[in-house]
Structure formats: C-alpha cells, structure tokens
Amino acid sequence: MKRIIIAAALLATLASCKNEKQETDTENNVDTTAVSTTETAAVSFDKKVYEKKSALNTKDPHTSVTIDVPEATGTGADSINNKIFRTVREIVHFGENPSDAKSYEEVMASFIGAYEELAKKYPDEDVPWDAKVTGEVVYKTDSIVNVKLTHYTFTGGAHGYGADTSLLFDAKTGRSITQNDLFKDKKGFTALAEKKFRAKYKIAGANINSTGLFFLNDRFSLPNNIFFTDKGILLQYNSDEVAAHAEGTKDVLITYAEAKPFLK
Template identity: 40%
Template sequence: MKSKLTFLFLTVLLIGCNNKNSLSFEPLSVQTEACENCTSVQIDIPKATGKTKLSATINSALEGEIIALLNFDEESNAKNLEEAKDAFLNDHEVLSNKFLEESIPWEASVEGSISFENDELITIKLASYIFTGGAHGYGTNRFLNFDKLKGIELYQENLFNNLKDFTLFAESQFRQQENIPANHSINSTGFMFENELFYLPSNIGYNENGLLLFYEPYEIASFADGPITLTIPYKEANPFLKYPKKP
C-alpha cells in the first residue's frame, strides 16, 4: 500500500512539474466604436489564462506597458486598458477644445504577439503606432521577456551571464553589420550614441532567428532612419545568455 501511495505522489509531483510552465492565451481586444474622423484606439493582445503567478505577471506587464504608451499627458491615473483608452480620448478632447482650428483625430493601435517561447522563457512583442498630431505618428516595437518557471518578468540585466561581456560582443557585431571600422568612433558613420560609446538598446527580445536588439527611432539615429535592429543568431548569442536557446 505504501509503495502505491509513493508512486501516486511521485506521479502527481511529476505532472505538477510538467504543468508548471504550461501557458495558454485567449485574445483580448479593447477598442473605440467605429466613427469617421474620430480619435480611435485599437488594442489586440494575447491574455494569459489561468490563475497562476506567470499569467498574472504577463497580463500585468502587458497592461502596464500599454497604459504607458497611451499616457499622453503623463498624469493619467488609468488602472486598466479601458481606463487608458478613455484617458487617451479625454486628452484629445481637452487639447482639441484649446486649439479648435488645429484639431485632428488621434490614433493609437497596439498589437501583441508571441515572438518566442520554449520551456523556460516566453517573449511577447507589442507593435504599436501612436499619432497625436504633428508631422507624423510614432511606431515602435516593445519586447517583454518572462521566466516561465519562476513566473517573473525579465529585465536586461536578467538575460545575460555577464552584461559587460555581452555588450562588448554586441558592439563588435553592430560594427560588422553597419561597416564601422574597429579603430573608428562608433558614431563615425553617422550614428548618435551618447558620449560616442556603444550601448545596448532598451528593447531586447527573443525571436525564432536569434536575439533581437531593437533601437527605437531617435535612440541612436534620426527619426528618418527608422528603427535600427541587430539580430544575433543563437549559436553566437547562447554563450552569453542565462536562457540559451536549446537545439
């Protein structure tokens, strides 16, 4: 009897371990009603299901990122996506009432997708476009990385065994891609790194092709140059990664 109970316990334990990093999603959409020449908000993201720490972490991080994207006046107290949408509409209305002759509809769109997933890690990409007047809107990608086993969000310093070593390696790859001689300034071909020193972008994420370094417009170049990206294949990136991609 004891051996049967032991076997049953081990079986349940193994199933629990196997399910610990299981994750499923359902679509979540928040949008304004269709209206010609009206300010519009369209949000389409994956929502993690289940009452787990990982699901709560993912949903909270995505929500926080989108709230920040829609925060025009930096004083919004929005606590969820619906409130963020309403705050965006209200900000437009307030500004339009001040400048009636210059009033034009605003636009905000955010689309989330799973960029990469394995047993240990998941990366979610948020592709966004925000227009609040002016000559052009602003489009960018944000990458959010999560440890599936610990149920936590991963920040830049959490991704690498040694951040300094990876930065040096990434600079060599960046110089090679952009044809910047090793004995020349990192800005010698027109980039705008502060203090003429290479640094990693704020946005780093996993995808199927490798580790993606995503420099947003204005981060190291002019807006006209658009985003600057560098993809480092996993064969080369793995030695630096705390979460290497397994073959």
C-alpha cells in the same frame, strides 16, 4: 459478553459504510487516492481586443484607440498580464503625469478624454488622434516567453511615432526577465554586439557616432528591446533611439551559438 457483541456490531456497520462509499465512488469515477500536490497548467494565451472612438468626430478619420493584446492564463498569468497592461498604459498615455488607469477601458478613456479636452479648447486646430497597440507571442519555450508589442501613436505634429517593445517572461513563474537576468557576462556580449553592429553598418574607427548615430556619450550600448527568434537574439533599436527618425529601426542578430558563452 454483551460489550463484545456491541463492539462487533459497530465494526461491521463501519465496514459496510466504507464498502458502500467505495462502490459509490467507483460508479461515479471518483479517484479516492490521496494527492499531496496538484499539477499546474502551463501558461497559454488568448487574444483580447479593446476599441474606443471619440464622439466629437462626425466623419472619418475618428480619434480612436485600438488595443489588441495577448492575455495569459495558467502559470504566472497575473504577473504577465499586469506587465503587459502597465506597458500599454505607458504607451497610450498622453500628458506629463503618469496615468493611474486600472483597466484597458480606463486607458482608452484617458487618451480620448485628453484629445477631446484640447479639441474643445482649440476647435480650429482639431486634428484626429490615433493610438494602436498590437501584441503577440513571438517566441515561447519551456523557460522563456517573448511578447512583442507593436505600437503607433499620433497626437498631432509632423508625424506619429511607431515602435516595437519586447517583454520577456519566465515561462514557469511569469516573472519579468531583465537584461541582467539574461547575461552572465553582459560586458562580453555587448562587445560582441558592437563588433557585429559596426560590421553591418560599416562603421570604422573608434567613434561609434561617426556615421551620424547618437549613442549616449559616443559609446555603444545594448538596445532596450531584445527579441528571441528562431534564428537567434535580435537586438533592435527603434526609430529615434540611436539614429534619425528617417533612418527607421536598426538591428543586429546574434546567433544562439555566438551568444551561448555570455548567457546564463
């Protein structure tokens, strides 16, 4: 009988503690419901700006670097940010060997350092350098994110070099999207693109380079940069890619209706 009384007392104490915890949780708005999975926020972007000038210049123009890029947070952010960084590093880097910079600050220091080394070695030929990279999210859906990097570098010579670079990402994972990921029939899409390119630039006959272009092996090929826009898929050839620098960029737009049969 004594054991039964003790057991009943223990049960009553446990029930009292449980009720007190539930009441405390309710007062503090704590959700006591078990959750097996957590919802991950979709990827979003903030603007980040980095700038550095050389200390050797005493007056304008200064040798300088400006990097203005979107920084991702949320789903797949690390993958997106790493790809943007590696691309910027390749754009800004000067020299034969790839840069091993681990941050934007190191990228800028490498560029400024290369300039200052040459300026000290050849002071009579000192011409300020310049590097600018501006990035923006130009297209974003639930499945794809398109980041555009507009960049210009000048390290002496007759003129600098400006171009656009397109970076495509899976919006759900942050993984980089390649052309092979985009197309289920890349050969068919390329044929369509060539037809529209020839029509836009009035190229007749079998020779794609007959008007002064320089496609490799005289065969049309897709550009490195494919942009997604509200109107369709923009294929963009930067200056010097398939035509002389003076001709600037060349591009062709494929509407989504036209591209649909070839896309995955």
